[in-house]
Amino acid sequence: MNADTAQLRFRLLVGLILFCVALANADILLNRHPHIPAEAPYGFYAWFGLFACLACIVLAHIACLLLPRKEADDD
Amino acid sequence: MTSLPPGLLMILAGLACLLPLKSKRARQLPQWLLLLAPLLSLLHILTLPLGAEVTRTFLGMQTMPLRVDALSRLWGLLFHFAAIAAGLFSFTLTDRRQHAAALAYAGAAIGAVYAGDLLTLFLYWELTGVTSVFLVWAAGTRRSVASGLRYLLFQVGSGVLLLAGALMQFSDTGSIAFNATVLTIPGAPFLLLGFGIKCGFPLFHTWLQDAYPESTPTGTVWLSIFTTKLAIYALLRGFPGESLLIPIGLVMAVYPLFHALIADDLRRVVIYNLHNQLGFMVVAIGIGTPLALNGAAAHAFGGIFYIALLLMVLGVVRQQLGTSRASALSGLIARLPRTAIYCAIGAASISAVPLFCGFASKALILSAAAEAHLERTWILLLFASVGTVLSSGVRVASAFYLGEAPDTAAVLEEPPRVTRLGMGVAAGFCVLIGVFPFLLYRLLPFEMHYRLFTLEHLVTQLQLLTWVLLAYIAVRAAGLLPHSRPAALWDTDWFYRCAFPEAIRVIGGAAWSRWVRALGALRRVMLFVAERVRTLHDAEGVFGRTWTTGTMVLFAAIFLCLYLLVYTFWS
Structure with missing residues (x-):
């Protein structure tokens, strides 16, 4: 990977982070109408996305440890 | 007609x-x-x-x-x-x-x-x-x-x-x-x-x-x-409205995600996600309100096209490279740029990106769960949505958009025009429903008034998607993705592939050894009886040897006495 590509990737990442932060704070401008209490907290969808993603990955690692399956098992 | x-x-x-x-x-x-x-x-x-x-x-x-x-x-x-x-x-x-x-x-x-x-x-x-x-x-x-x-x-x-x-x-x-x-x-x-x-x-x-x-x-x-x-x-x-379907659907929506996150074959990953999407529909049927039932129908409609599209894309890759394993695929956009577009549409649709059909249908189901005040159901469905983005949306797209192009002797070329047309029809439905959802909503079995493109819907969905993407990039950069090494998990087929055959082997083995022992004992008894019969009937045996006339007369006299006694006392 050359220097230009690395710089482009860094800029894209910074842009994505800024976009994410801006979106998470868009709740200030929105007049949200939560149907259930769970979605009422500020920036709920942003932090839910973050933590649900991490939870998925952690649970998948745990499942890998508990229920490993070999290719030959399929036969 | x-x-x-x-x-x-x-x-x-x-x-x-x-x-x-x-x-x-x-x-x-x-x-x-x-x-x-x-x-x-x-x-x-x-x-x-x-x-x-x-x-x-x-x-x-x-x-x-x-x-x-x-x-x-x-x-x-x-x-x-x-x-x-x-x-x-x-x-x-x-x-x-x-x-x-x-x-x-x-x-x-x-x-x-x-x-x-x-x-x-x-x-x-x-x-x-x-x-x-x-x-x-x-x-x-x-x-x-x-x-x-x-x-x-x-x-x-x-x-x-x-x-x-x-x-x-x-x-x-x-x-x-x-x-x-x-x-x-x-x-x-x-x-x-x-x-x-x-x-x-x-x-x-x-x-x-x-x-x-x-x-x-x-x-x-x-x-x-x-x-x-x-x-x-x-x-x-x-x-419709059978409440038992809600927990069943939730298990279907969440459980396959872990398999999809780990499986190496991307076609299998998509099938796991097909199963997970079915879970959304089953939950919606269980909720049973007109909005939920419409959501189930709409999700089935859209789901068919984006799942079929992803499988078409992976089918093309498999035909060309002989594999659809994630560990063997990267940077395919360089060789298959048109197919990569269809891949992006399929991935965006299954991830429920706004303007694609998954967003138009999944929003109905989530709204129905929220309107029915099924808070835990709603949270689990949202969790399943995140898992879908991670497992199918990001993983299939990664094979095309991330990494170096495959250095293979096989000549990779776009599929024939008619094949691309098939993918185009599926992709067209994904986009058409996403951009003009009312076309689908009009066909749904129950009347409803639902506004999909509200600022709140769009912003909250983008919040969810972008933060999932950010978390994925961070975890990928740290090398902590569960599918970084090819692996697979046991499913409930373990029962009939391993547990039952093993149980039959153990139980059958024990039963067989007892049966063999019982046969051995019976054989010994029969040999003993045969030996006794042979002893009694051979040349020197009681019944086999030649008796003297006196002995015969004695026996005849004894039997006649017995008969006389019986006759006397019996009558």
């Missing part, structure tokens, strides 16, 4: 594919039938007016081979559109047996959704199972044969349960009409289980991930369209 059962044209076209044809031009007939039969069948169902019904009496039962209402019309249209897309995708294939199986399978599924009674439904239901197994076997590998047999067992078992439920309903009510029912009615639990097996209810779902990825690249596309969506239709008609 009501005298012609829907789907029959396609079944007949499937049979015509098997005609022994000699000339080169005539041998192309199956390919053209693959395109023409769904089109003609579509024209036929468009002539059927809403509310049309045809009844017949069969063995004293009132059957209804045709019932056209909003629900059957929606599914009829859906199956035809999907068959046209799959037909275009499969057009270049020259294996007429696959064309025959695909057409008959699609025709049977179409016939089933227009069935107004359980007996007609049963006949088409079994026909879908019997015809589709040939698509699994078409791969011709040892694994596909074994998977196909297991698949057939589940499909036939599902049909048998459906028949049992129908007969119980007939004996109780005198009717085999296929309408909404409740579990307290005799036969209804059998119907639910029969539908559930085909729908992939937990513990009965393993045929899905077992058989579908073993089929051919085109066969997997056909298989992904009909079987499970027919089951969703049956649940939607038979058990």
Whole structure:
């Protein structure tokens, strides 16, 4: 990977982070109408996305440890 | 045109594919039938007016081979559109047996959704199972044969349960009409289980991930369209609002995600996500409000196209590279730029990105759960949405958009134009529904007023998606993704692949050793008896040796005395 590509990737990442932060704070401008209490907290969808993603990955690692399956098992 | 059962044209076209044809031009007939039969069948169902019904009496039962209402019309249209897309995708294939199986399978599924009674439904239901197994076997590998047999067992078992439920309903009510029912009615639990097996209810779902990825690249596309969506239709008609379906659907929505996150074969990953999407629909049917039922129908409609599209894309990759394993794929956009666009559309649709069909349908289900104040259900569905983005959306797209282009001797080229047209039709539906959702909403079985494109919907969905993407990038950069090494997880097929055979071996082994011991003991007893008999009857034995006349006379006298005593005292 050359220097230009690395710089482009860094800029894209910074842009994505800024976009994410801006979106998470868009709740200030929105007049949200939560149907259930769970979605009422500020920036709920942003932090839910973050933590649900991490939870998925952690649970998948745990499942890998508990229920490993070999290719030959399929036969 | 009501005298012609829907789907029959396609079944007949499937049979015509098997005609022994000699000339080169005539041998192309199956390919053209693959395109023409769904089109003609579509024209036929468009002539059927809403509310049309045809009844017949069969063995004293009132059957209804045709019932056209909003629900059957929606599914009829859906199956035809999907068959046209799959037909275009499969057009270049020259294996007429696959064309025959695909057409008959699609025709049977179409016939089933227009069935107004359980007996007609049963006949088409079994026909879908019997015809589709040939698509699994078409791969011709040892694994596909074994998977196909297991698949057939589940499909036939599902049909048998459906028949049992129908007969119980007939004996109780005198009717085999296929309408909404409740579990307290005799036969209804059998119907639910029969539908559930085909729908992939937990513990009965393993045929899905077992058989579908073993089929051919085109066969997997056909298989992904009909079987499970027919089951969703049956649940939607038979058990709307059955609350038991909510926990069942939640397990279906969440559980396959962990398999999808880990599996290496991307076609298997997509099949796991097909299962997870079915979970959303089952939950919505369980909620049972008009919005939820519309959500289930809309999600089935959109889901068919984006799942089929992803499987088409991966089928193209598999045909070209001989593999669809994530560990072997990267940077495919450099070699297959057009296919990469279809991949992006499929990935965006399944991830519910705004302006793609997944967003238009999933929003209905989540809104229905929220409006019904099912907080935990809603949170778990949202969690499942995140898992879907991670497992299918990001992973399949990664194979095209991340990493270096494959350094392979195989020449990678875009598929033929007609194949791309098939992908284009599926992609077109994904975008069309996403941009103009009201086109789909108008077809839904219940009236509703739903505003999809509100600022709140768009912003919250983008919040969710972008933060998932950010978390994924962070975890990937840290090298902590669970699928960084090829792996797989045991599923509930462990019970019948490992536990039961082992139990039979252990229990059977113990029983066999006892049986052998018992036989040994019996043999010893018989040898002992034989030895005693031989001893008594040989030349020196009591009964074998020659007795003297005096001994004989003595015995005769003893017997005469005994007789005299008996005669005296007995009388």
